[in-house]
Amino acid sequence: MNIGEVAKAAGISTKMIRHYESVGLLPPACRTAAGYRQYGLADIRTLQFIRRSRDLGFSIDEIRNLLSLWQNRDRTSREVKALAKEHLDELEKKLQELLAMKKALQHLVSCCQGNHRPDCPILEELAGDSNHLSMTGLSLSP
C-alpha cells in the first residue's frame, strides 16, 4: 500500500505519517524501487494506535512509550497504568488552569454592562484598577 491509502485507512494525513516516521514513532517504511513508501496492515494498526493516543492527548514521547509497551509482551499493566495516570494528572492540571481562567473571565464578563458607554470592568481589571474583584476572591494578582 502507498502512503495515501494507509493515510485514509488510519485517518492520519500523509504529512503526519512522514513526520511520525521522521521522529521515530514509526519504523522507516520499506520503499519501492522508485522510493515510494510501502505499508501493510500492521502499519495501519500502528497508525490507528497513534491516532487514538493523540485523541487522548498523549504527546509524541508518551506515545513512543505506549507503543513500546504495546509491542512488548513482557510489559506489566502496572507500567501502562502509571503512564496513563501521569498523563491524566497533566490533563487535570491543564483543566484546572483553564477552569481558573474561565471562572475569572466569566465573572468579568458578567460584571460588564455591554452597552454604549466606555466604562468597563473587564478593561479596569486588566489595567489593574481592581476594586470590583477585591471582595470576590477572584483577583488575578493575589
Added chain:
Amino acid sequence: MNIGEVAKAAGISTKMIRHYESVGLLPPACRTAAGYRQYGLADIRTLQFIRRSRDLGFSIDEIRNLLSLWQNRDRTSREVKALAKEHLDELEKKLQELLAMKKALQHLVSCCQGNHRPDCPILEELAGDSNHLSMTGLSLSP
C-alpha cells in the same frame, strides 16, 4: 528605565518585552544614544495589562484589540464584552475537549488492574480492540 527594570516591575521577561515590541503590541521604545530602550511608567502599565490578559489566555491578536479598546476613549463596553465573550467561548470549547479526554482516560485507567500481568484495557482500547467500552458510551471512535 532600562528594559530589565520594567521587566521586573511588570513581571515579564526582557525577551518577551522585545518580542511584544517586534509584533506591534508595544510601540517601539525610545532609545538612548547607545541604543538602549527607555521606558516610563505608562509602559509598565501597558505591560501589566498585557500580562494580565495573557494570564486570562488571550492571544497576542486579541490583546492587540483589547489594548486598542483600552486606549480608545470612544470605545463601548459592548465591544469589550463581545471580545471577552468570544474568548470565553474558546476557553469553554478547549475545556470540553480536555474534559472529554480526561473522562475517557479516567475510565480506562480505572479499568486497568495495574498489576504484574501484561493484559491491559488501556492498550486494548488504543489498539482498537474495544469491547469493554462498547457499553459505556465512551468509545473513542464513534
Added chain:
DNA sequence: CGTTGACCTTCCCTCCATGGGAATCTTCAG
C-alpha cells in the same frame, strides 16, 4: 506510444508563545 492527471518524493516555510545562547557593546562601581 504519448499525454494527462493523480500520486509520490524531499525540502523549506509558517503558525504561537516562549526561551536559550552567542557575539558584541555600554554602563557603572571599585
Added chain:
DNA sequence: CTGAAGATTCCCATGGAGGGAAGGTCAACG
C-alpha cells in the same frame, strides 16, 4: 582601568500540524 552586570541583535528550538514548490512515478485512456 578593569570587571561585572546589563543591553543589543541574531539565530535556533520547542510541538504538532499544515502549505506549497519542484520534481519523479504510475496508470489509464486515446
